[in-house]
Amino acid sequence: MPRYEEGAHRLRRVLPFEATPKEVPLLRLEVKRNLEQWGALSVLDEAGLVATELATNVIKHVGEGTPATLVLEPRGGRLRVEVHDGSSAVPTLSAVCGEAECGRGLHLLASLSEEWGTVVTAAGKVVWCEISLTAVGQCARVQRAAAVLDEYCKLIGSDSMVAPERALLETLVPEVIADLLHWLAAQGGDPDEALGLALARYESAAAEAA
CATH class of the missing domain: 3.30.565.10 (Histidine kinase-like ATPase, C-terminal domain)
Known part of the structure; x- marks a missing residue:
């Protein structure tokens, strides 16, 4: 009980x-x-x-x-x-x-x-x-990001990935972002503009949660 x-x-x-x-x-x-x-x-x-x-x-x-x-x-x-x-x-x-x-x-x-x-x-x-306890929920964004990391791990599946958990995430996230920028450039997009927009949206959401 x-x-x-x-x-x-x-x-x-x-x-x-x-x-x-x-x-x-x-x-x-x-x-x-x-x-x-x-x-x-x-x-x-x-x-x-x-x-x-x-x-x-x-x-x-x-x-x-x-x-x-x-x-x-x-x-x-x-x-x-x-x-x-x-x-x-x-x-x-x-x-x-x-x-x-x-x-x-x-x-x-x-x-x-x-x-x-x-x-x-x-x-x-x-x-x-x-x-x-001071953070406002960002569950939808976090769940989508976790799903992306899940699929990314399946694609790269490396036996050498034995870093501590937080270090592993900090390594994976920049790799995912870099791959997305390569994809965007291949489609004729502007990676710098995309990074700027992404950072602006992140900062806006973080400010609302503060």
Whole structure:
């Protein structure tokens, strides 16, 4: 059963669940309800999406029906989201990149989070991330970008891609942008103009989210 843990400096929600497809939307609904109670409206979409992806990863990589637990905890200006399961296998972006499924969930997790990681425990592991509570949702853009990175990984599928997760993303994104600019130039477009427009749109969206 869901439960709260409250203290002088702490509010924490613990949500045990069974890792099955039918449980995932219910878990996302619980996340939404809880954040509404806390007044964390700006991260409803992000937190719901992160919870969905983490629960789905348990189903895919640990096993359907696995007992797991979702934990939500505000920490300063961030919301920490954790999923605990009984497997000690640690997920990585580089380990799955190039396979049939390129870790789209992990790309989303890295894109939506300020930080994320995995901790191996005596009972299994915890996959966690922290989302800024001051950021306004950019879910649609993030999901589209993650899908692009997913397909790009499948195309380049290199065994040499063993960089740490954030470094891997920082390497991939410029490569994707450079390839798009090459494509645009081949079609007779202006790469400089496209870059300027893209930066202007990014800065405008970032200013609205500030």
